Amino acid sequence: xxxxxxxxxxxxxxxxxxxxxxxxxxxxxxxxxxxxxxxxxxxxxxxxxxxxxxxxxxxxxxxxxxxxxxxxxxxxxxxxxxxxxxxxxxxxxxxxxxxxxxxxxxxxxxxxxxxxxxxxxxxxxxxxxxxxxxxxxxxxxxxxxxxxxxxx
Amino acid sequence: xxxxxxxxxxxxxxxxxxxxxxxxxxxxxxxxxxxxxxxxxxxxxxxxxxxxxxxxxxxxxxxxxxxxxxxxxxxxxxxxxxxxxxxxxxxxxxxxxxxxxxxxxxxxxxxxxxxxxxxxxxxxxxxxxxxxxxxxxxxxxxxxxxxxxxxxxxxxxxxxxxxxxxxxxxxxxxxxxxxxxxxxxxxxxxxxxxxxxxxxxxxxxxxxxxxxxxxxxxxxxxxxxxxxxxxxxxxxxxxxxxxxxxxxxxxxxxxxxxxxxxxxxxxxxxxxxxxxxxxxxxxxxxxxxxxxxxxxxxxxxxxxxxxxxxxxxxxxxxxxxxxxxxxxxxxxxxxxxxxxxxxxxxxxxxxxxxxxxxxxxxxxxxxxxxxxxxxxxxxxxxxxxxxxxxxxxxxxxxxxxxxxxxxxxxxxxxxxxxxxxxxxxxxxxxxxxxxxxxxxxxxxxxxxxxxxxxxxxxxxxxxxxxxxxxxxxxxxxxxxxxxxxxxxxxxxxxx
Numbered sequence: 001x002x003x004x005x006x007x008x009x010x011x012x013x014x015x016x017x018x019x020x021x022x023x024x025x026x027x028x029x030x031x032x033x034x035x036x037x038x039x040x041x042x043x044x045x046x047x048x049x050x051x052x053x054x055x056x057x058x059x060x061x062x063x064x065x066x067x068x069x070x071x072x073x074x075x076x077x078x079x080x081x082x083x084x085x086x087x088x089x090x091x092x093x094x095x096x097x098x099x100x101x102x103x104x105x106x107x108x109x110x111x112x113x114x115x116x117x118x119x120x121x122x123x124x125x126x127x128x129x130x131x132x133x134x135x136x137x138x139x140x141x142x143x144x145x146x147x148x149x150x151x152x
Numbered sequence: 153x154x155x156x157x158x159x160x161x162x163x164x165x166x167x168x169x170x171x172x173x174x175x176x177x178x179x180x181x182x183x184x185x186x187x188x189x190x191x192x193x194x195x196x197x198x199x200x201x202x203x204x205x206x207x208x209x210x211x212x213x214x215x216x217x218x219x220x221x222x223x224x225x226x227x228x229x230x231x232x233x234x235x236x237x238x239x240x241x242x243x244x245x246x247x248x249x250x251x252x253x254x255x256x257x258x259x260x261x262x263x264x265x266x267x268x269x270x271x272x273x274x275x276x277x278x279x280x281x282x283x284x285x286x287x288x289x290x291x292x293x294x295x296x297x298x299x300x301x302x303x304x305x306x307x308x309x310x311x312x313x314x315x316x317x318x319x320x321x322x323x324x325x326x327x328x329x330x331x332x333x334x335x336x337x338x339x340x341x342x343x344x345x346x347x348x349x350x351x352x353x354x355x356x357x358x359x360x361x362x363x364x365x366x367x368x369x370x371x372x373x374x375x376x377x378x379x380x381x382x383x384x385x386x387x388x389x390x391x392x393x394x395x396x397x398x399x400x401x402x403x404x405x406x407x408x409x410x411x412x413x414x415x416x417x418x419x420x421x422x423x424x425x426x427x428x429x430x431x432x433x434x435x436x437x438x439x440x441x442x443x444x445x446x447x448x449x450x451x452x453x454x455x456x457x458x459x460x461x462x463x464x465x466x467x468x469x470x471x472x473x474x475x476x477x478x479x480x481x482x483x484x485x486x487x488x489x490x491x492x493x494x495x496x497x498x499x500x501x502x503x504x505x506x507x508x509x510x511x512x513x514x515x516x517x518x519x520x521x522x523x524x525x526x527x528x529x530x531x532x533x534x535x536x537x538x539x540x541x542x543x544x545x546x547x548x549x550x551x552x553x554x555x556x557x558x559x560x561x562x563x564x565x566x567x568x569x570x571x572x573x574x575x576x577x578x579x580x581x582x583x584x585x586x587x588x589x590x591x592x593x594x595x596x597x598x599x600x601x602x603x604x605x606x607x608x609x610x611x612x613x614x615x616x617x618x619x620x621x622x623x624x625x626x627x628x629x630x631x632x633x634x635x636x637x638x639x640x641x642x643x644x645x646x647x
Binding site for chain 1: 337
């Protein structure tokens with residue numbers, strides 16, 4: 001391999017996510033265009049917003065890691081860890097759906113989890129895609145949904 | 153002789169001392185669920201007019217079903233979006249059985265399916281659990297009973313309605329069913345479980361046929377957000393690369409190690425991969441699909457996809473290959489391949505034999521050519537033992553080309569040759585870029601348009617040169633701004 005020099009300029013970065021967490025009670029925010037929720041920039045720490053009756057909810061997203069190498073591939077790999085316990089302590093439900101979408105509402109990950117699960121996701125995103133959308137919702141329609149923009 | 157006569161009398165007495173029970177043989181109803189998603193099914197009218205369906209016959213089905221009438225629905229959805237011939241679904245809004253007797257009528261509104269999901273009905277802005285019916289376009293169902301109409305049908309999923317009354321004396325029995333309209337703009341699971349194609353035919357099944365259909369679980373593996381009645385309440389979960397509705401596009405310059413005309417269309421392939429995590433929280437199945445997009449050279453190729461796995465990994469892969477718009481595979485497919493350590497599948501073998509435009513080897517790369525859909529491949533790897541997700545090689549994995557004419561393999565620039573018999577390996581070549589840093593393989597989003605034959609990619613996409621020259625720091629979205637007269641507009645994303 002003779003791409004060592006090029007690879008160095010794309011070294012891995014690790015950063016904690018402290019993006020805003022939006023709880024939308026009784027409504028489903030669209031993934032595309034951020035309907036129903038607000039987005040946050042990578043460097044901005046915004047207060048947690050809650051509009052349901054359950055009080056404040058702390059972020060369940062612990063960290064994500066984006067690793068990049070210059071492979072002419074135009075895609076990078078991203079790792080994401082979601083601790084559902086953080087939600088489960090405040091929104092009591094039997095099932096927690098975790099959905100990760102790209103900006104065109106295409107599904108990257110979609111699964112039912114148990115409240116105690118720690119969900120580890122590895123996905124890929126084009127360099128040109130600056131964010132993805134994470135939703136966590138339950139089967140209880142009046143308990144609100146979580147929608148979070150993940151800066152990449 | 154005396155014994156024989158006594159025996160005949162005994163049989164006669166037995167026959168008339170027991171109530172007659174109609175034979176329980178699965179049949180289709182004449183009525184269907186219509187394209188508006190509703191159905192009013194007269195249970196006393198079979199699709200086959202020679203089948204005489206009486207209340208007593210339905211009572212026999214009820215008893216056979218352990219107090220349930222067991223229906224089966226042929227899920228007949230449009231193969232678009234995340235739905236495909238291999239997996240499609242609908243959700244049930246309501247099902248109501250009305251049994252009328254001379255002096256009264258009874259309604260049964262409870263029902264049960266094997267699968268459920270959490271979904272948003274249209275116009276409600278609120279998600280809830282709904283029963284679902286999942287299936288495929290297959291017509292290969294079987295039954296042990298020679299007269300069962302399950303055999304050879306495309307019936308998919310069962311719907312059980314418990315009924316606690318003898319139906320023998322009913323004067324009419326009707327099933328009213330309504331499928332759920334979902335908020336498809338949310339994507340999956342709502343987009344998957346919408347109803348879009350009606351009509352859906354419906355049948356009444358014997359318990360034996362129902363057990364077979366439940367065990368078959370047609371289309372269930374690939375369906376999104378499936379909840380079943382097992383202990384965890386959760387079904388399979390999938391990580392899609394790059395997503396459930398988009399593709400990676402691999403494009404190659406096949407004269408490696410010579411740069412050639414650098415038009416990057418010698419073979420263009422779209423592919424996606426789904427990694428399945430079971431209840432054990434580890435990966436035990438990996439599947440994918442894709443298709444040939446364009447061919448701008450005369451060399452013959454294999455196209456392969458390698459996914460790095462931990463040493464000691466084993467399993468079985470099934471590879472299938474279809475002509476465009478066909479569900480009938482090419483001769484010789486499907487193929488079964490043993491997996492040892494890494495997954496390395498030849499998903500397209502000898503492109504010469506499958507991808508051409510009349511007498512021309514060029515496909516979708518000449519100005520005057522009409523767009524031709526390419527052949528489609530599918531694969532599924534069942535691992536013998538589950539593997540932790542973080543032990544699997546990173547997406548977009550290792551899509552590579554083997555060129556018969558030069559016997560070289562061509563990978564993305566950060567990969568190494570893997571085929572012991574290739575000249576690339578034998579000659580100790582690596583890196584997959586020329587002396588100026590230019591690559592021989594690119595990985596692109598599925599809205600990329602390949603350059604026309606013999607048009608250098610730097611002319612078709614002027615910012616590409618800056619992208620390479622800056623080591624990928626600037627012009628990272630170079631592929632979004634082509635010179636429109638130098639590329640072939642294919643719109644292949646929805647092939």
